[in-house]
Amino acid sequence: MGGTLTGTVRLARLALRRDRVQLPLWIVGTTVLLSGTYAAAQEQFPTEADRLTVLRTAVETPAILMLRNVPTGTSNGEMMAFQIFPFLVVMAGFMSTLAVVRHTRQNEETGRTEMVGSMVVGRHASLTAAMIVTAGANLVLAALLALTLIGNGEPTAGSLTLGLAVGAGGLAFAAIAAIAAQVSQTARAANGIAAAAIGAAYLVRGLGDALGDIRPNGYTMTTAWPSWLSPIGWTSLTQPFAGNRWWLLGLPLALAVGGTWLAFALTNRRDIGMGMVAARPGPATAAPGLLSPLGLAWRLQRGTLLGWAIAVGLFGVTIGSLSSAVEEAFDGNEGATRTIRELGGEGSLIDSFYSAMLAIIGAMVAGYAVQALLRVRAEETGGRAEPTLATGVHRLRWLGSHLAVTVFGAVLLLAIAGISAGLVAGLAAGDTGGRLADLTVAALVQLAPALIMIGFVLAAFGLVPRLAVGIGWAGFAVALIFGQLGELLNLPQAVRDISPFSHVPALPAAEASATPLVLLAVVAMALTAAGMALFRRRDLAP
Amino acid sequence: MTTAISVSGVVKSFGRSRALDELDLSVDVGEVHGFLGPNGAGKSTTIRVLLGLLRADAGQVSLLGGHPWRDAVALHRRLAYVPGDVNLWPNLTGGEAIDLFGALRGGLDKRRRDDLLERFQLDPTKKARTYSKGNRQKVAVVAALASDVELYILDEPTSGLDPLMEAVFQECVREVKRDGRTVLLSSHIFSEVEALCDRVSIIRQGRTVESGTLSQLRHLTRTAISVETARPISGLVELPGVHDARVDGAHATFDVDAAELDRVLQHLHRFELRALTSSPPSLEELFMRHYGHQEARAELAGV
Incomplete structure (x- = not known):
């Protein structure tokens, strides 16, 4: 590597300082959403019978499944996961993609990278710092979500699975944003690509849930194949509090590692400030419509x-x-x-x-x-x-x-x-x-x-x-x-x-x-x- | 109407800091007026007030006979502005940006546009994103100079241009002046101001500290003199108006106030002058005198 990472720590500290309000807001906001939904679910559906009624309806209603999550059971944790789980991953996704783009492409676009790049800073330092800060934010978010659930008396394994799934989903989208920031020339375009990826992942997972099969008990489901194509689907497939299939987190984590590797490979192939596509000359005079x-x-x-x-x-x-x-x-x-x-x-x-x-x-x-x-x-x-x-x-x-x-x-x-x-x-x-x-x-x-x-x-x-x-x-x-x-x-x-x-x-x-x-x-x-x-x-x- | 810009006692505060503190500025029709001051002196703020982008807290402002805030749109059709920091739309080409500014201003002269592009050696097919600072500045300068307007407000228009382009720019400003148009030129480059400007206003901390023609301003300052005489010089240091004198037998170097020059030379005649070099004060020295030395400032306050 020979110094391509020099200065990473400094840049990471700078990024943390710039984000000292923004990242905590995202993390706390997402946690509040989780605990709010958790409390509301118990108020709205106090008895086992209430819950069964709701879930029996839900499994029959694709619209509800698309917006919520596949139900896995009637415990407090499972009800909360049914209501809000994919949305928590969406929140982690936006927190991560916005942060990565902010500390990579946006810096380049505004010329800050040029300034920093002339100092003692390695070629990979900027992206590495962005990924370190984003990974840290996701880890804190995962821990906070898990602790909130454990504090409410939920089983440790399920709480950890849910928290880590949200964090792993955030990391997967961070890697997608890292690639988008290399490919596109503006922060706006990079954010657009990343947001489209999150939206598509949410929609594909929704299809997987909506098209799933109802299990014999009549209120839980097996998701259909589209869920396996979506990072948000992967997190949902871990089934916190039910199966606790935490090993499935290997999928979003593999995407995070592979995507980050690809983004680094791309940084070696382009100049600072430029995208992958060279700018073509445009019209010398303006069209009347402009x-x-x-x-x-x-x-x-x-x-x-x-x-x-x-x-x-x-x-x-x-x-x-x-x-x-x-x-x-x-x-x-x-x-x-x-x-x-x-x-x-x-x-x-x-x-x-x-x-x-x-x-x-x-x-x-x-x-x-x-x-x-x-x-x-x-x-x-x-x-x-x-x-x-x-x-x-x-x-x-x-x-x-x-x-x-x-x-x-x-x-x-x-x-x-x-x-x-x-x-x-x-x-x-x-x-x-x-x-x-x-x-x-x-x-x-x-x-x-x-x-x-x-x-x-x-x-x-x-x-x-x-x-x-x-x-x-x-x-x-x-x-x-x-x-x-x-x-x-x-x-x-x-x-x-x-x-x-x-x-x-x-x-x-x-x-x-x-x-x-x-x-x-x-x-x-x-x-x-x-x-x-x-x-x-x-x-x-x- | 012989006054293009008239500003008196203008105050503009941002929060607690006072950017303009009873600033005065007067620019006659047909003149090139230099607007000088260190960074943060309030040059750009003054220009933004003149353009109606900021509203003055107090004082009188008149621009081409109108009120810059109330009559903004009508006045803007009669002037062209080059900002100090030119920002363009990254995905528009330079040519598109020039045409756009021209059209929004009320039309531009196509032939002059192409001529200026040629003279400034600017490629109009490049996206603004790929332009250097100098090239972005050229876009704004070409768009301004290709417009048929009465007044040009140029905020440090050449800070990113190379010396060749700087020369082209000076030529263009002279042409504009020959046509009887008015130019307000804010600048840091003294040679440019000396070469182009009829009158100069110098501001500091939001106040006008000097205003006048270059020779008037020079009159306020000192000439550097170096002499050699046949006999050893005496009594020079004690003369009023002589500063920083170094006398070494029959050789002396000193600065002298313009008003005392004649008397000092008469004194030196007594020692039989052999050689004399005098350098008139440059605008730069004038400027440095106002800003460079604490004591000079104190002195100025006494004047």
């Missing part, structure tokens, strides 16, 4: 939108193609039908499946909206807003252009999701027109929470620009947890109502009602107007 604030905003945002469109389209197709399986599952199962109705589902069962899935689409699109709109803050900190606003472009026109592209993107994504789901489901059921119309409308209703998030981010951007990124994502996380996970965590209704997601009519299962949508739109517009007015009056804050 030459306006709107054209510029579109150019800056279209790549992100394309990535989201592919993700949302694939998800839509998955929803559509699962619908016939869902319908079959419910045919002749009156017990399950009655239970799911009692649990709050209205309309037909297939419609409640659609509603649950479209709520996820709604959350995804709201996330897109936050990401897309925060682009304006990146333009401001990156020093590109300044020369733009020193031309004849009005501030409101500049901000309005990004707003327009974001809203257009959100509508487009929802339409793609609704149309792809409706088309595939309709073709299978022989009712293309009906399903297409139903699902497209049901998807577009999800625009309301996205608009609220847009208004919220704009208001933060206008009022406290330097905190806008943190506030924007924190607001999104709160909306998501209170709205989408509020039931899981057994939160009081008043708290859940803070979230815009709690107010969207669950089409197509529920009756369409205009009142909440109009109210949401009014709030969104008020926030947007406030944000625009505040931005107009404030200093530029690079």
Whole structure:
């Protein structure tokens, strides 16, 4: 190696110092989610009979299986794992991929690596430091999760299996992010690839669970083969508190080691600052379409939108193609039908499946909206807003252009999701027109929470620009947890109502009602107007 | 209207730190005005106030007869700005960025754009991500100079350019001036300011400490003199206006205040001058005198 690792310790300490708030927040947040779900599960399902009812329904309902986990039993630990386990791995995954990209590609992009690289620092030091810090964070997270469960009186073996599975899953995604950071030229693209990998792993695992076979006891399942293709599936297959098959953790750990090795191999083959693909020359003059604030905003945002469109389209197709399986599952199962109705589902069962899935689409699109709109803050900190606003472009026109592209993107994504789901489901059921119309409308209703998030981010951007990124994502996380996970965590209704997601009519299962949508739109517009007015009056804050 | 930029008593604070402390600046139409000051003196802050990107806390600002905050958009169509730290969109080519800035400013002269690209030897097909600091600066300079505007606000536009490109830049600024346009040039490079500027304002800690033509400013400072005489020199050190004198028999070196130069030379005539070299103060010395020495500052405060 001959000094390629020189300076690793220093860089790792620097990374830890930069992350002294961020990583603890992720770790504590994930732990709180686990203990919240653990407590809520016992409150919601106090008796063995309650639990059996829920699990018997769940194994028959692909929508629930996709979002939760395959049930393995009725103990406290198993109920918690059923509710939240894959999501904990997703949290560890995002914590890890964001950290790895932050300390590798983002440093390179901003030129910090060049500065550091000129000092006594080896070629592999940067990536090694990033992986060490991320591995440490996952280890701390694993320990904290296990200790929380042991502290609640859960068996040690199961607690350790669950904690270590979450940590191992995080490490596997860290390695994927390390490769992505070598291949792509920007931190944004690397984060996008890593997020797509996490999303795909979650979805593939969901398919494995949804397509699994029910065991003779009627409330536990054997997962289907797709789970073996997903790092999140591997963690789920360890079955904490049931099988405790901890040796399966060899799979995510092997991916972590192999991926990290590949990332190191890639660092030997490229120059600092460059990706694997050499930059090609571009046009010497600008196309007329670029030459306006709107054209510029579109150019800056279209790549992100394309990535989201592919993700949302694939998800839509998955929803559509699962619908016939869902319908079959419910045919002749009156017990399950009655239970799911009692649990709050209205309309037909297939419609409640659609509603649950479209709520996820709604959350995804709201996330897109936050990401897309925060682009304006990146333009401001990156020093590109300044020369733009020193031309004849009005501030409101500049901000309005990004707003327009974001809203257009959100509508487009929802339409793609609704149309792809409706088309595939309709073709299978022989009712293309009906399903297409139903699902497209049901998807577009999800625009309301996205608009609220847009208004919220704009208001933060206008009022406290330097905190806008943190506030924007924190607001999104709160909306998501209170709205989408509020039931899981057994939160009081008043708290859940803070979230815009709690107010969207669950089409197509529920009756369409205009009142909440109009109210949401009014709030969104008020926030947007406030944000625009505040931005107009404030200093530029690079 | 003969004043392009008029700033008086402008105050701008960021939290507790006062970036501009009753700053004054006056730039006439058609002049190239040098804007000098050490790092952190408030040059860029002043420019951002002039561009309406920051709002002044107090004081009067007038730009091309308008108000930089209220009339921002209308004024921006009549000016071109080169930021001190040029940031471009990494995935746009230099050519695209130039066209974009031009279009947003209200159009640019295609022929002049191509001519400038040629003169600055800039490849417009490269993505901005691959440009060096100097090349990014060239993009901003070409975009600004290819625009048909009344006022150019240039914030250290040549800090990343090599000497050849620096010469091209100076030529371009002279052309712009010949057309009767106004330039506010913030710079660290004294030779550039001396070569281009009609008048200069020097600021320090958010205040204007000197303003005037170069010869006016020179008048405020000292000339370095070295003489040889036939007879040993005496009585030089005691003369008013003489500083740092070193007398060695019939040879002496000293600095003299411009106002006392004539009297000192008359004194030296008594010893029969054999040789005399005098170096006029450079802008750099002027600058160093304001910022370099604590005592010089104290002296200045007494003036």
